[in-house]
Amino acid sequence: MSQPDLPSLRLVALGGGGGSAQVLLGARPFFAGRTAIIAVTDSGRSTGAARMIADIPAPGDLRNLLATLAADPDSPLARLMQYRLRSSALPLLDGMAVGNLILAGLAQMEGDLATAVAMARQMLACPEQVLPVSTANTRLCAELADGRIVVEEAAVRALGKPPIRRLFLDPPAAAHPPALEAIAAADLVVIGPGSFYTSLLATLCFDGVVEALRATPATVVFVCNTTTQPGQTDGMTIADHVARLVEVLGPGVLDVALINDANALHPAVAARYSAAGLHPLLVTDADRQAIRTLGVEPLVRELAESDPGPRELWNKADTIRHDPQTLGLALWKIALDRAG
Secondary structure: OOOOOHHHOEEEEEEOHHHHHHHHHHHOOOOOEEEEEEOOOOOOHHHHHHHHHHOOOOOHHHHHHHHHHOOOOOOHHHHHHHOEOOOOOOHHHOOOEHHHHHHHHHHHHHOOHHHHHHHHHHHHOOOOEEEEOOOOOOEEEEEEOOOOEEEOHHHHOOOOOOOEEEEEEEOOOEOOHHHHHHHHHOOEEEEOOOOHHHHHHHHOOOEOHHHHHHHOOOEEEEEOOOEOOOOOOOOOOHHHHHHHHHHHHOOOOOOEEEEEOHHHOOHHHHHHHHHOOOOEOOOOHHHHHHHHHOOOEEEEEOOEOOOOOOOOOOOOOOOOOEOHHHHHHHHHHHHHHOOO
16 A cells, blocks of 8 residues: 555544643644544543533533634633633532533534534634534443443542452443544554543443454554553553554554653652652563564654653542644654554
8 A cells, every 4th residue: 555645644543632642733734634533431529410410411522622622722712611610509509610501501502512613613713523422321331340330431540449440331322423433544643641441441341342443554653651540550561552543443453552661751750640649651671572462563763752740630540641743743754654
């Protein structure tokens, strides 16, 4: 197959709102077609309240992505999408992101979340296509290592529980057909970075997604997280992350694991995150060999952004984010190298 021209390259980012935003912002100079397929099973405080109010799938990751990818992220509408209400009189609305309510209202007005997202994307002039992985309002559940079942995303990522054995949806739900079509048409599918179980693997629970990834001619890349995640990946190595993803996808589906070189982190930064229970993931020779044994190519690059200091995230742990420009360039090189 001849190498495609730059304008023909199509990238699909699959996962949560934060990590997918880093991927898509970095991809802008290199990929003409850019699509996000975003998790919809979050049940945290603001998103969980919006789901309860409007009986919709989780809007929070979609809202965050739309606001970040807006043509002008500093516009009044983009800022309003991220603004959180303060209300001592109505605790349910205290801390509610206004954009969650906007998406809830649009979904009720138009009949489904996908249409709501398309309208919000138009309002914000986002250049990327943004799709929910599903329009079904379902619950993310997990079977733990001790056999217990936990229900809803907030419980799946709760602290102090046994490791997660498997994820499932209750009730089972199908993926949004345009999301599957985007995977089929992609040159590069990027899974991650993001909450490993509750965003990345959660999207793979919807009927049709794993099958689409198995069938696509695209190169499939896993962008590994920079740190472990309390309640999700405590004690897991980089090779453990890749092995679990390969277990879900099946052999021969995942092509590349793109790994941040955590040895480049300043020791003080690494110590600060470790003190909070987020341990930088250091790639070892044993990791590289284990990943190659799985049929996946490990690529190690310096991908982390300059330390911004601690960030206040709503009910979720901070992490070391990827630098969008460095990440986008690395993904472009992977796409070009594998297009020939």
